[in-house]
Amino acid sequence: MSPSPQKHRSLASRFSFFTGLLLVWVVTVVLLWDHTHTFSFFAGIVLIAFTLSIAFLISRFTMRVLTRPLALLREGITSVQQGVFKPIQISETNDEIQDLGNSFNRMIEELQRTNREIQQHRDLLEDRIRQRTEELENAMSTALAASQAKSDFLANMSHELRTPMNGLLGMLDVTLESQLDDEQRENLETAHRSAYSLLALLNDILDLSKIEAGRMMVEQIPFQLRPVLEDCVKSFQARAQQKKIALHFTIDSAAPAAVIGDPLRLRQIVTNLVSNAIKFTEHGFVAVLIRATPPETVPLPNSENRPALAQVSIQVRDTGAGIDNEKLDSIFDKFTQADGSITRKYGGTGLGLAITKRLTELQGGHVAVESTLGVGSTFTVTLPYPVIEEPAPSQAQVPEIPESEWSRPARILVVEDNVVNQKVVLAVLRKRKFHIDVANDGREALSHMEASEPFDLILMDVQMPILDGLETTRIIRKDPRWSSLPILAMTA
Ligand code: ADP
Secondary structure (H helix, E strand, O other): OOOOOOOOOOHHHHHHHHHHHHHHHHHHHHHHHOOOOOOOHHHHHHHHHHHHHHHHHHHHHHHHHHHHHHHHHHHHHHHHHOOOOOOOOOOOOOOHHHHHHHHHHHHHHHHHHHHHHHHHHHHHHHHHHHHHHHHHHHHHHHHHHHHHHHHHHHHHHHHHHHHHHHHHHHHHHHHHOOOOOHHHHHHHHHHHHHHHHHHHHHHHHHHHHHHHOOOOOOOOEEEEHHHHHHHHHHOOHHHHHHOOOEEEEEEOOOOOOEEEEOHHHHHHHHHHHHHHHHHOOOOOEEEEEEEEOOOEOOEOOOOOEOOOEEEEEEEEEEOOOOOOHHHOOHHHOOOOOOOHHHHHHHOOOOOHHHHHHHHHHHOOOEEEEEEEOOOEEEEEEEEEEEEEOOOOOOOOOOOOOOHHHOOOOOEEEEEOOOHHHHHHHHHHHHOOOOEEEEEOOHHHHHHHHHHOOOOOEEEEEOOOOOOOHHHHHHHHHHOHHHOOOOEEEEOO
16 A cells, blocks of 8 residues: 655745744744833734735745745656656746756656657567567468478379389289299399388378378278277288297177278278287287277267267287387387387388377377386277177178189279279289270270170279269269179279
C-alpha cells in the first residue's frame, strides 16, 4: 500500500500565520508598554486592521513567489511519474525558484530526447526481430519442403528403382536356369546374391521414405492370424538350421483366429524381428510367442458395438549378443546400430528396426525391447486388431490343373509397358509353353482381347501410360464376357 499523502498547510498560510503572530506580539508589547494608558480603542482597531493587511500582503507575495511555482513543479513531477514528459510554466521571478523551474524543464527535454531514442531503438529491435523471425520461418519452411521433396522423390522413385532391379533379378534367375559351366554359375550366383542384398536395401530405404512422406498405406482386410505368422517364421527355418540354432513358434490358444488388419505389414514387422534375432544369435534359440488379451468390446454412442479389439502381442526372444542398455533407446532410430564391431561382422543398414517401429505405430501399436549383453534380447510388438468371428476367407485358391490334362496351351495376356519386365515375364512363362500375347498398355490390352481368342489369364501391370492397370481391370470387369476372367496384378 502506498502511504496516504501527508496533509500540509500552504507556505502562504504559514507566512501569514507567522506575520499575524508577530504583529499580535507587537500589539501586545505596545499595550503592555502603555503605562500612561494613552492607547485608545481606535488606535487598537487601526493596528489590528494594519496587522491583517500586512498578513494578507505577505500571503499574496508568498503565493506568487513561492506557492504557485512550487505547485507547478509538483504537477510536473506527478506528470513525469505518470510517464508524461511536458515542460511546466515558469513564473518570471528571477530567483532560485525560476532557476529550479528552468532546470526542471531542461530535465524534461532531456527525458523526452532519451525517450525518443529508446523508442527508436525499440522500433529498430522489433523490426530486426520481425525480420529474423521471417527469415527463420522461411528457412524452416524451405528445409521442411526440401525434406518433404526428398521423401516424395524417393517415394516416387520407388517404382523407377524397383523396375530395373526386377529386370536384373529376373534375367539372372532365367540365366541361372540355363546351361552354364561351373565358373559362370558361381559368378552369376554371386551377382544374384548381390542383387538381392541391393534389393533388400532399396526396399528398406523406399519403405522408410514412403512412411516419412506419409504415403505408406495400411490395409484393413480380414485375415487369419496363425497362418500369416507361422508361414513367416517358417521361412527362416533354413537359415536357423544353417546356424544350428533352434527356432520355436508358439501361439496362445486365446489368440483370435481371424482379425482385420494388414497381413503384409504384420509379416514385414515379424520378418524384421526374426531376421535380426537369427542374425545376432550364435548359440541357443530364437522363440516367437504370440499372445493376445481377451477381446474388449467398445460400445458406440448409438448403442451399436464396435468389433471387439484384441491386443495381439508378438514376442521375439533370442539368446544372442544382446544390446548395451545405453543403446536400447537409439536402436529404433534410422541408420543406428548398437555395436560397430558386431555390425561389421553381420552387416546391415540400421533401417530394419526404424521401419518396424514406424510400421507398428502406423497400425496403432507399440514396440518394446529388453536386453542383456551376452544373454539375449526380447522384442515385443503389440498391435490392436478388431477381432472377427468368422474365419477370414483364405487366399483365393485357383485349382491347379496338371499340364498333362490341358487340351491346349493356356492363353495368357501380359499387359506391361516396361520392355525389360516384358522380357523377364516372357522368359519365365515361355518355359511352361504357354501361349503369350503382350500388350504395352491398357488400351492395347482391350483391343487384343476384342480381336483374338479368349484368354485364360491376364497378368496386369499397375502403373502404365494411357490406361493404367486398375482402370483397365474395371473396364474388363464391367463386360459380361470377361467378368470372371482371372486377372493377376503384377508390379516390379
Ligand atoms: P540392422 O540389423 O540392419 O543393423 P536394425 O535397425 O534391424 O538394423 O537394428 C539396429 C541395431 O540394433 C543392429 O545393428 C543391432 O546392433 C541391434 N539389434 C537389433 N536386433 C538385435 C538382436 N536381436 N540382438 C542384438 N542386437 C540387435
